[in-house]
Amino acid sequence: MTALRFPLVCFDLDGTLVDDTIYIWKTLHEAFETDEPARRKAYDDFFGGIISYRDWFEHDLKLLRLAGATKKRVEELLRTLRPMEGAKEAIATLKARGHKVAIISGSLDIVVDHLFGQHLFDHVLINKLHYSPDGQIDGGEPTPYDLVGKAEGLRELARREGLSPDQVAFVGDNENDIWIAQAAGRAIAFNCKSDKLRELCHVEIKTKDLRLVLEHL
Ligand SMILES: [Mg+2]
DSSP, rough: OOOOSOSEEEEOOOOOTTSSSSSSSHHHHHTTTTHHHHHHHHHHHHHHTOOOOHHHHHHHHHHHHHTTTTTHHHHHHTTTOOOOOHHHHHHHHHHHHHHHHEEEEEHHHHHHHHTTOGGGOOOEEEEEEEEEETSSSEEEESSSTTHHHHHHHHHHHHHHTOOOGGEEEEEEEEGGGGGHHSSSSSSESOOOOOOHHHHHHHEOOSSSSSGGGGGGG
């Protein structure tokens, strides 16, 4: 058997493995009509370096809780999302070929649980949401691997697998994937909304069918 050029393939989640959402956070805020000025201020404060990612994460979960985003209602919303066309087939084919498959995302674990199940992946680096026993949002665990940190997530998984980052491929769709795309040995822009990401990826796939990534891996 020929050695794989990219033994580890990492995927972004929202907009890449999952259709119908660009960022799950935005989808949740809009669906539950959270406090828009408060949400905007936290966004600006995070990108302005005033608050940490953890502060931003906890703040936004609190806004969702205050707006009535219970476990039951969040699950109803998740039922409106679908896996990207070809996503499950692409993952199954990669695994059959012997690749390890991972998610590195600033989305939420509940999206993976609902649409795929964590068991489909060898590694999942993502924000974790906690519910209280009565079904209220009760904080969570923020991922250190979002935005700039996504690149560190790729390097961390490469270390765990005994690979160099150059042996890791990445598939993503948007601005928050710019850093990780630069860290990967092969970067594929898929369903892409960012000119900057498109420019620095090795390959762009415009048709929304994830099976099309297979020939580049
Ligand atoms: Mg995305």
